[in-house]
Amino acid sequence: MDFPDASSEKPYPPRPSDRRGFEIAIICALTLEADAIEALFDHHWEDDGLPFDKEPGDPNAYSIGMIGRFNVVLAYMPGIGKVNAATMAANCGKSFPSIKLALVVGICGIVPFGPAKDERILGDVIISNGVIQYDFGRRRPEDFIRKDTLLDVLGRPNLEIRGVLAKLKALRYRRRLTAKIECYLEILQQDQDLCAEYPGTTEDRLFEASYRHADNQRSCKQVGCNGELVSRSRLSTIDVPLRPAIHFGLIASGDTVMQSGEDRDRLASTEDVIAFEMEGAGVWDSFPCIIIKGGCDYADSHKSKVWQRYAAATAVACAKAFLDFWTPSVTQDRECFDQRNRLAREVITQESIVNQTVIPQQAGENATTKLRTHYLPLSRNKNFTGREGAIAELQKLLFTDPNGQRVALVGLGGVGKTQIALQLAHLVRKEDKGECNYSVIWIPALSMASFEQACTKMISKFGIEQTNGENPKETFKRFLSSETAGKWFLIIDNADNNDTLYGTAEAPGGIDEFIPDCEHGYILYTTRSREVAVSVAQNNVVKLSEMDDEDAKALLQSSLIDKAQMQDTALIEKLLHKLAYLPLAITQASAYMKANEISVNEYLRLLQNTEQDMVELLSCGFRDSTHYDPSQGAIATTWIVSFKQIRAIHEDAATILSTMAYLEPKAIPRALLPPLGSEQKMTRAIGTLCGYSFLSKREDGETFDMHTLVHLATQRWNQEDRLETGIRQMAFRHIAEVFPYDDWDKREVWRQYMPHALRLLTNTDGADTKDRCQLGYWVGRCLLLDRRTLTTAYRFNGQIKEAVDLLEHVVAAQADLVENHPSRLASQLELAVAYRFNRQIKEAVDLHEYVVAAQADLAENHPSRLASQHALAIAYQLNGQINEAIDLLEHVVAVQAVTIPEDHPDRQPSIVRLQYCCDMLEEVSVSGESDGLETDD
Missing domain, CATH: 1.10.8 (Helicase, Ruva Protein; domain 3)
Structure with missing residues (x-):
């Protein structure tokens, strides 16, 4: 299989002497289509030499340049449709009389299936082998008759075009064409301004032809289109960029936008067309013509602009690839090619040095010319606002402090580091009333590959010569180290990974090795990692926080x-x-x-x-x-990148972060973090998370706060990596172990742990039954004990309700235990007490009676049995069942009189409660009213 060699040089044509030297016309109806064409120009002839102008009276606008072996003219249409296309083509032919081939390049609507059910999906490329005017004919009351006589139809392509198309349909050349398209498409996708990325298979939605869009002024998402989608096997892999396929066939051209799936399928069946567009028929009679279009919709009512830029990019990539197979009409000798190659390298160098100025040396300096070059691949943020303090601090450290030639800007992902660096870069570029003292260079440090790619692109654009055996990174370093470079301001963005910066044992030699340390160089790093910030800039670290x-x-x-x-x-x-x-x-x-x-x-x-x-x-x-x-x-997505970096460099820190996602994000005690085996490991893990700004340490050094949005994003990360169940199990096990018993002396500890335990207990999926029951039991008891001490405060803040919910969960979890199991009865007793405090008296009575009945096999003087009977008596009293309460309390007091000494404190509660009930019964007999809910103490 043959693939294009990106490194091989093509013989370029010389600059034409006049407009007769252009034999390829490329015609685009939309600016977004023309943008992609210009991005693939190998050179723009307008940037050097005199302009070529145009014929008087020609209203068209043109860009002229070079693509591969051809001098090409790009014609901008004033509007869409056949009439505009025909007018533009006629005038273009007058200004450029030697045009041998016109390529109509852009976007179209496609027919989703061929006769053999072969699939066409969005982003696929359509190449015409003919065109029909589907809207040219007679409109009668009952129907439309297309004119299809010999004099009315457009002719077929000429012999040369038909020969090239036949060649490209052959398997070998079709594969080569596809490979070239992918190569050129990748180049377009590197230009962020073109927005040529693959939108994703989830955006490729084909409805049944009969399902109509309800409102043309709103998108499918806004309208809520929910018709049945047609499945396609090519889209079975979700959101993986697919290779654009090539389809040859008839194209329907007209002045109407096809917005009917039913009409689309009817025309596809009767006319054998595979796509619909609006310009080809207008150009067809003026020049030998090929229509190359990328599918951006399915020619139905469900229109969307999501696919337009990607579809335009695939069509443009195909157009350039097609020209690689087209033969120039005039063969030029090798000497002319060599001359053009030398010239091309010179002019491309001049053209590509963005905003380059030459600064003359002052007297006494070396005669070497110093260049001022600027390379900023990201546009200035027009919505940038504020941050004056951070920018001023960076300017001071970088350009006024004699020791501040390396500075790091560190902060949480999404806090604005890149945008501040970008703003500063543009300020430096335009300082001193337009006279810039520094070359401004921007390098992404996302990976070693992205760094090397940037170096390759820059040495090519700046016209820096490579010596034999020198790689692009070494050439870049040599250039920055030289006097020729002059003063430069280098921004190294997204320097988050130590391995990328310094290399590893397996892959030594990171980015830092190729960044020179010289007096005329000033470097700003942006990073999420404080460890990286300190390593590259020592004390010159600026920490960036959220906006005010x-x-x-x-x-x-x-x-x-x-x-x-x-x-x-x-x-x-x-x-x-x-x-x-x-x-x-x-x-x-x-x-x-x-x-x-x-x-x-x-x-x-x-x-x-x-x-x-x-x-x-x-x-x-x-x-x-x-x-x-x-x-x-996307803020969540950018943090997940950091999460993955942390997991790669520090597994313990990743474990801590994952566990914290199931606790409350604020005031997390160090004791609740899962043990790592040593304090040193814990300290380093916490330091890593603080260094990425995911955690902040409080003054006591033992309590931490987690950023609220990071807290949510971490939960998503756990879900995506299928860690949720394992992390929850670990958290339940550890917190169940460290949560204190309901010892009043430990109340400050349990109050500190309580919010985190409650948060963990809100979702117990995957947790061990023993751990969650143990934790729920003690949390419930502590909540109740707090209520007994601070009744009013806790009653109104909902803590009793939380205790009820927790204990109901514990009792339900223990349903598999035998009825008289001590743990099950203890939990049921606590729940019954919680019901009493929550004024669910009927539920309290029922559950207390159940517990007392379940303990009937215990000895009459068993402490647990007596405690349960005492608790049931209180419930009877609260329910107005005073006689039942007195009977039960008399029994408890009688048993305790035999088994417990008279002065033992355990006897007093029953005696006092019995006296209280007797007094209440006497009041009832006098007043005739009952108020059993007076107290629960």
């Missing part, structure tokens, strides 16, 4: 379309608090609101619905030019 209230409001306001919503200050403050004042979360929220046309109030309602809803919202990324890819536009 004023900056957060300004960011939200700049991101919202409906600014009037900012007037509801209480609502805005509630939203910002929920988003923890994190810039990425705020930007992500506003992007979601804009995309789904919902208000702040609606978004806040979704956030507050369930924790699962909140996690899903925080996982919804967005596309913009200030991030490397959409995943960086």
Whole structure:
């Protein structure tokens, strides 16, 4: 199998002497299509030499350049449709009379299935072997008759086009064409501004042809299209980018947008067409023509713009790949090719040095010319606001402190490090009234591969010559170390991984090895890891926290379309608090609101619905030019990257983090963290988590707070990695062991542990029955003991209800034990007491009677049996059954009189309660009223 060799050089054509030197025209109806074409130009002739202009009276707009072996003209259509296309093509032919081939490149609607049920999916490429005007004919009251006579139809392609198409249909060349498309598509996808990423198989939805979209002004998601989806085998792998397939066939061209699945299928059946578009028929008669389009929808009513940029990119990649198989009309000799190769390298170097200026040396300096170059692959964030303090501190450390040539900006993922660095980079680039003193260079440190790719791209763009045997990283270092480079400001973004920075034993030589330490170089690292920050910058570390209230409001306001919503200050403050004042979360929220046309109030309602809803919202990324890819536009996703890094470098820290996800996020005692075998391991694990800003340590050094949103994201991480059950089991086991008994002297400890135990007990899936019953039992007893001491306070804060819920859970979990099992009876007794405190008197009486009956086999003087009878007597009293209470208490007092000394304190409660009941009975007989619910003490 043959694949394109990315490193091989092609013989480039020379710069034409006039407009007659252009023989390929590329025609695009949409700007997004033309953007992708220009991105694959090997050179733009407009950037050097005099312009070629156009014929007087030609209204068209053109870009001229070079693609492979051809000088090409890119024509921009003023609008869509056949008429615009025909007018544009006629004028293009006057200005460029030597055009031998026109490629109409862009997006189209596709027919999802061929006659043999072969599948066509979104992103596939359609190459025309003919075109029909499906809307050209006679409209009669009852039907439409297309004109299809010899004089009315468009002709077939010329012999040369038909020959090349036949060749490309052959297996070997079809494979080569596919491989080239993938190669060029990858290049387009590296340009973030083009947004050419694969949207995912979940976005590829084909409804039955008869199922119609209800509202053309709103998307399927907004309308709620829920018709039956047609399954396709090619989409069986979820969200894995698929290779775009190539389909040759007839294309239907017309001035109407096909929005009917039924009409689509009818025309596909009667006319044998495989796609629908709107420009090809207009160009067909002006030039020898091929239509190359990427499928962005299924030519039905369910239109969506989600696929347009990816589909345009696949079509453009195919167009460039197609030209690799097209032969120039005039063969040029090798000397001319060699001359062009030399010229191309020179002009490409000049063209690619973005905003390059030459700074003359002052007297006494070496004669070497110093270049000012700027390479910033990410666009400036137009919504950037605030952060003046952080930027000022970075400027001071970098450019005024003589020892501050390396500085690190550290903080939680999503807190805004990259955006601050990007803002600073653009400020430095435009400082001193446009006279920049530094070359500004941006390098992503996501991996060693991304670093090397950036080095390769930069030495090519800056025209830096490589010596024999030198790799791109070494060339880059040599250039930065040289006087020729002048002063430079280097931003190393996302330097989160020590292995990437310094290498490993298996793969020595990290990024740091290729970053020179010289007097004319100034370096800013952005990182989530404090360990990395200290290692690269020592004391010059700036820690970045969440936004303050004023900056957060300004960011939200700049991101919202409906600014009037900012007037509801209480609502805005509630939203910002929920988003923890994190810039990425705020930007992500506003992007979601804009995309789904919902208000702040609606978004806040979704956030507050369930924790699962909140996690899903925080996982919804967005596309913009200030991030490397959409995943960086989702706060939860960007943290999961950090979680994985932590797991790779420090398994103990990952275990601690996973366990904390099932406790309350605030005031977590160190004693509740799972033991790691030694204090040193625990200290290092906690230090790692604090270094990533996932934890913060309180002043006592033994209590920790976890970021609320990180807490939610960690739960999702556990679920995705299928760790949830194992982590819960470990947490239950450990906390059940350390939770204190209901010893009043330990009340401060259990009160500190209580919120975390209650949180853990809200979901006991996977926990060992013994552990959860033990923990639930003691938590319930402690809650009740607290109530007895602080009755009013705890009654009104719902603690008694929590005790009831917990003890009901424990009793249910012990249902498999025999009826008279001591543990089961003890739990039932505690639940009955909890019912009494919660004023569920009927339930308390029933359960107390059950316990007393179950203990009938115990000795009459058994302490447990007597305690249960005493408790039942209290329940009788509270239920107004005074006589039953007196009878039971008289029995208890009589038994204790025989078995316990008279002065023993255990005798007093029964005696006092008996006297109280007798007094109550006397009052009832006098007043005729009963108030058995007077006290539960």
